[in-house]
Amino acid sequence: MPSPAPSPPPPRPSPRQRGLPVFSGLVERWARRMTPRRVRVRLAALFGALFVASGAVLLGITYLLVGHSVRTLGFVHKPASGPQPRLNVQSGPGSPTPPGFDAMTQQLQEQAARLHAAQMHNLLVQSGVAMAIMAVISVALSWVLAGRVLRPMRAVTAGIRRISANNVHERLAVQGPADEIKDLADSVDGLLGRLETALESHKRFVTNAAHELRTPLTVERALLEESLLDSDATAESFRENFQRLxxxxxxxxxxxxxxxxxxxxxxxxxxxxxxxxxxxVRSVLLTPLPDARRNEVRIENGTPTTTAAPVSGDTVLLERLVANLVQNAAYYNVEGGHVDVAVAVRSEAGPGRAVLRVSNTGPEVPPDRVDQLFEPFQRLRRTAGDGHHGLGLSIVRAIAGAHDATLTARARPGGGLIVEISFPLRVKPGNRTGGWSPTRPAAPASK
Structure with a gap:
């Protein structure tokens, strides 16, 4: 079988084509080098160029209008028979000329043309001088005006340079009319506020994490030193220390x-x-919870078996969110209490939402501490060595935020906490109305 003929090589670019990118690159570098770096210089040059261009256009229009103006000549005609002389007006070279006035008309027309040309020359020169003087004045005024316009920007720039991590609490607080510069300064102040909040949260997180890690390290060191320094240590004591470690x-x-x-x-x-x-939710509730067995907490799934809540997200993270909520509700509970877990689809206004609701019985939660519980390492009550570090609800909040979900929490009357997380409802492809019909019912939920 004959082999296919090799494809011809691609045509090589001509020297002219190869030179075009080099020429365009030189032009770009030259234009970048010739462009002033200061905004004030660019504004002054722009305003001056606009004035010169508009002045040149105005001068050209005036020159054309004056140049095309009609030249009028008047003649006094005295007829041979008649009591009164008569005034004849010639509006141009095409007008009829009275008899006997041809030579005079020619002379007057030439003189009028020379006078008109001299006037036009004087007009052009004087207008050009006036425009040059005004161009210089306009550039100077543009320089001053650009400086006054950019003065608030310099104040904003100086304020931003002054603020660092040590004084991030300071604000620009620009006063003046509600223009673009004040909007920019207010946006920078808002950004500084969010940055301050993030830095404070980061500092608290690092401090709490260091504290949480330092305590077990100290205990480990003490157990190891005890095992090494105790000359009467037995195998049983070593085993106990190793179990604790x-x-x-x-x-x-x-x-x-x-x-x-x-x-x-x-x-x-x-x-x-x-x-x-x-x-x-069903898969998470199928997993036994040690805290529920310890406190004899009853976990109830109030979601009907036919309710489907289609959402989009990461399976592992959402399972961790539900598990943390249920474990937290089971651990911070009273003996013989219960945990209610429910999923509902709500579409009262706007697009539908899938709502996960977890409530529990438990100790009284002060309303002013509800939001604080979702911060890292924050617990309603601290118990040493219980294996809970106060990160469960903070992880729940982070996962909900990553899925564009809205988290609300409030204290439950009589004790406990009610947490609701509202997820955007996934819309079926091709359905723009926001509805969704499940293709299969959900599996039976376990109690």
Whole structure:
């Protein structure tokens, strides 16, 4: 079988084509080098150029109008028979000339043309001189005006340069009319406020994390020193110390895993896929919870089996969100209490929302501390060595924010907490009305 003929090589560019990119690059570099770097210089040059251009156009229009003006000649005609002389007006070279006035008309027309040309020359010269003087004045005025316009910008720039991490609480607080510069300064102040909040949260997070990690490290060191310094130590005492060290190491691993999950959640969702929030809740509730068995807490799923809540997101993160909510509600509970978990689809106004609601019985929660519970390392009550580091609800908030969900929490009358997370409802492709009909009912939920 004959082999296919090789394809011809691509045509090589001509020297002229190869020279075009080089020429365009030289032009761009030259234009960049010739462009003034200061905005004030550019504004003054722009205003001056606009004035010169508009003055040149005005001068040209005036010159054309004056140049095309009609030249009028008058003649006094005295007829041979008649009592009164008569005035004849010639509006141009095409007008009829009275008899006997041809030579005089020619002389007057030439004189009028020379006078008109001299007047036009004087007009052009004097107008050009006046325009040059006004161009210089306009550039100077443009320089002053540009400086006054850019003065607030210089104040804003100086204020931004002055603010650093040590004085991020300061604000520009620009006073004046509500123009673009004040809007920019207010936007910078808002950005500084958000940056201050983030820095304060970061400092608290680092401080609390260092404190949480320092305590088990201190206990580990004490146990190791006790094992080394105790000359009467037995195999049983070594075993007890090793068991305690193993428990502390497990708690540290859980803390590090929680910190990693929190960091990943705050970074956002990297992979989003269609999910059913009801199925996620059902799979989480199938897993036994040690805290529920310890406190004999009853976990109830109030979601009907036919309710489907289609959302989009990361399966692992959403399962962690539901698990943290249920574990937190089971741990901070009273003996013999209950945890209610429900999923509903709401579409009262606007696009539909899938709402996850978790409520529990438990101790009284002060209303002013509800928002504080969602900060890292914040707990309603602290118990040493309980394995809870106060990161569960902060991870819940981070995962909800990564999925564009709205989280609301309030104290439950009689004790406990009610947490609601509203997710955007996934719209079926091709359906723009926001509705969605499930293709299959959700699996039965476990009690």
């Amino acid at each position: 193993l428990k502390i190491s497990t708690q540290q691993a859980a803390l590090l895993e929680s910190l990693l999950t929190l960091a990943v959640s705050e970074r956002g969702v990297e992979r989003s896929e269609p999910l059913d929030l009801t199925e996620i």
